[in-house]
Amino acid sequence: MKFIMKHFPFLFLLVFLISCRDKGNTNQEDKYQVFINKAIFYRDSIINLDSAYFYFNKSKSITNDSQSDRKVYLLAEMAKIQKTKGDYIGSEATATEAFQYFNRVKDSAYIFSVYSSLGTSYQSLFDYENAIKHYDLCLNGKISKSERNTILNNKAVIYLIKEDYNKAVEILEPLIDLRRSDYEEIDYARIVDNLGYAYFKNNEKEKGYQLLNEALRIRDSLKNDTQLISSFVHLSEFYEDDNLVLAKEFAEKALKSAKKTDSPDDKMESLKRLIDLSQPRESKEYFNEYIKINDSMNIIKQMSKNQFAKIRYDNNLEIEKNEKLKLEKNLISFIFLGFGIISLLIFFLIRSKNKRDKLKIAYTTETRISKRLHDELANDVFNTMTFIETQDLQNETNRENVLQGLDAIYGKARSISKQTGEIRTGKEFGAQLNQLLMSYNSKQVSVIVKGSSAVDWEKIKANKQIEIHRILSELLVNMKKHSQAKLVLVSFETLEKTISIQYKDNGVGFEKEQITKNGLQNVENRILGIHGSITFESETNKGLKINIEFPK
Numbered sequence: 001m002k003f004i005m006k007h008f009p010f011l012f013l014l015v016f017l018i019s020c021r022d023k024g025n026t027n028q029e030d031k032y033q034v035f036i037n038k039a040i041f042y043r044d045s046i047i048n049l050d051s052a053y054f055y056f057n058k059s060k061s062i063t064n065d066s067q068s069d070r071k072v073y074l075l076a077e078m079a080k081i082q083k084t085k086g087d088y089i090g091s092e093a094t095a096t097e098a099f100q101y102f103n104r105v106k107d108s109a110y111i112f113s114v115y116s117s118l119g120t121s122y123q124s125l126f127d128y129e130n131a132i133k134h135y136d137l138c139l140n141g142k143i144s145k146s147e148r149n150t151i152l153n154n155k156a157v158i159y160l161i162k163e164d165y166n167k168a169v170e171i172l173e174p175l176i177d178l179r180r181s182d183y184e185e186i187d188y189a190r191i192v193d194n195l196g197y198a199y200f201k202n203n204e205k206e207k208g209y210q211l212l213n214e215a216l217r218i219r220d221s222l223k224n225d226t227q228l229i230s231s232f233v234h235l236s237e238f239y240e241d242d243n244l245v246l247a248k249e250f251a252e253k254a255l256k257s258a259k260k261t262d263s264p265d266d267k268m269e270s271l272k273r274l275i276d277l278s279q280p281r282e283s284k285e286y287f288n289e290y291i292k293i294n295d296s297m298n299i300i301k302q303m304s305k306n307q308f309a310k311i312r313y314d315n316n317l318e319i320e321k322n323e324k325l326k327l328e329k330n331l332i333s334f335i336f337l338g339f340g341i342i343s344l345l346i347f348f349l350i351r352s353k354n355k356r357d358k359l360k361i362a363y364t365t366e367t368r369i370s371k372r373l374h375d376e377l378a379n380d381v382f383n384t385m386t387f388i389e390t391q392d393l394q395n396e397t398n399r400e401n402v403l404q405g406l407d408a409i410y411g412k413a414r415s416i417s418k419q420t421g422e423i424r425t426g427k428e429f430g431a432q433l434n435q436l437l438m439s440y441n442s443k444q445v446s447v448i449v450k451g452s453s454a455v456d457w458e459k460i461k462a463n464k465q466i467e468i469h470r471i472l473s474e475l476l477v478n479m480k481k482h483s484q485a486k487l488v489l490v491s492f493e494t495l496e497k498t499i500s501i502q503y504k505d506n507g508v509g510f511e512k513e514q515i516t517k518n519g520l521q522n523v524e525n526r527i528l529g530i531h532g533s534i535t536f537e538s539e540t541n542k543g544l545k546i547n548i549e550f551p552k
Helices: 002-019 025-045 049-061 068-084 088-104 109-124 128-139 145-161 165-176 185-201 205-222 225-239 244-261 264-277 280-327 329-357 367-390 396-419 426-438 462-483 521-529
Strands: 446-450 487-494 498-505 533-538 544-551
Touching (some): 025 049, 068 088, 109 145, 128 145, 145 165, 145 185, 185 225, 205 225, 244 264, 264 280, 280 521, 329 396, 426 446, 462 498, 462 521, 462 544, 521 544
Parallel strands (some): 446 487
Antiparallel strands (some): 498 544, 533 544
């Protein structure tokens, strides 16, 4: 996303220059080489996959349909990037787009790359039948021994998930009998580990134990933390019934390695083991950490989906404008101006979203942000894109409708950004908290705040300040949406070792078992996260009283 922000002015200049030049085949090939070289550079750097996707898409946009092999290659690379970033549905759509070119490039290795991407996407979406189907299509193609072994291992993993351990053993046993020269050491260790796990789950514990330890030995010698995680998790599960201490020790090693590699999926898998193996209090801490990582992943994945859709949307819009420039030379200035206005609006929309990207991970533990992005923006963007694709933009009314739609999208994005903005901690926190509380004063609701200025907020840790801000924000949002309250009182009191906050309103209230339904479960989770306590007192039509207490 940062790449798009940085290069949008350059793209305007590029569009203008291209419109003024001869676009012969030689020129298109030169541009293709520039784009593809940048795409490969960013792809290989791994951390710039969004930029790689951008340039692969640019390369595809200037590739003729007659260049089928090239089209399949570009779509395969784009699908792999989307899969890596967690946009499995988008990856499926991109890979499927390549099918129309398959009949012209029957033996291309890129076809099997497409099938492989589809297989792993379906596997991640729990559509195991389709995953196996596309893995089998890969196996029928011209792929290397290493690729074949990887696909077979992936199939075996599906059968492990489905608890069909005999089938997993049937696939994996022949693989470890191959020559070691057919493998990289790390790939061999992966197959040995999965076979050992299959034996263990199939009640052949002795054989399973030997292979699990063999895989651990190889991975440890290679100092590969990414692969060690799998060994630690499998051994933790192996020891769970006979030696809980050792089972937990392996789970802790898995979490330590996952933190080294900074892999959210591996951290969550390790935390699930620790939640099951720990005492209640410690288990709750692991659970809270799991929830934070999971919420952050959901937000990142949703933003990735929007990001890839936006890149393709921008590119399609550029293509459409360039085609119009070819046909209507006399209107070039007007078309460029219109494109510039639309693109600038998109630029500001992306900049607004980037402000949200820069928030700390701790701020993004609520899935409601992701839900709001989906509910309030995705449909509008889709509808606007559909309108652009199907309507004549030379029509003044249609152009005006497009601008109005983009303006509405921009307005909604600004609103979301403002409501989830940065929380200033330290000496400015008290004033900001008061500002938050008083912002809910209106003709319909009176908010009274007592005792906030008596609290020495500078002595409260920053993470606690942030959680209290979020908690009170949640309560006020819930009040505004559901309570129909006319009067709200928020009072603060400093005790010897704790801070006490009392919230009261005269709204409709609710039964206690409806806490989750009313959106207050997040409030309870947050206060537990800072070792505080919370009690709810409410009955239908008798208002709501909440007592919060947390250590200084």
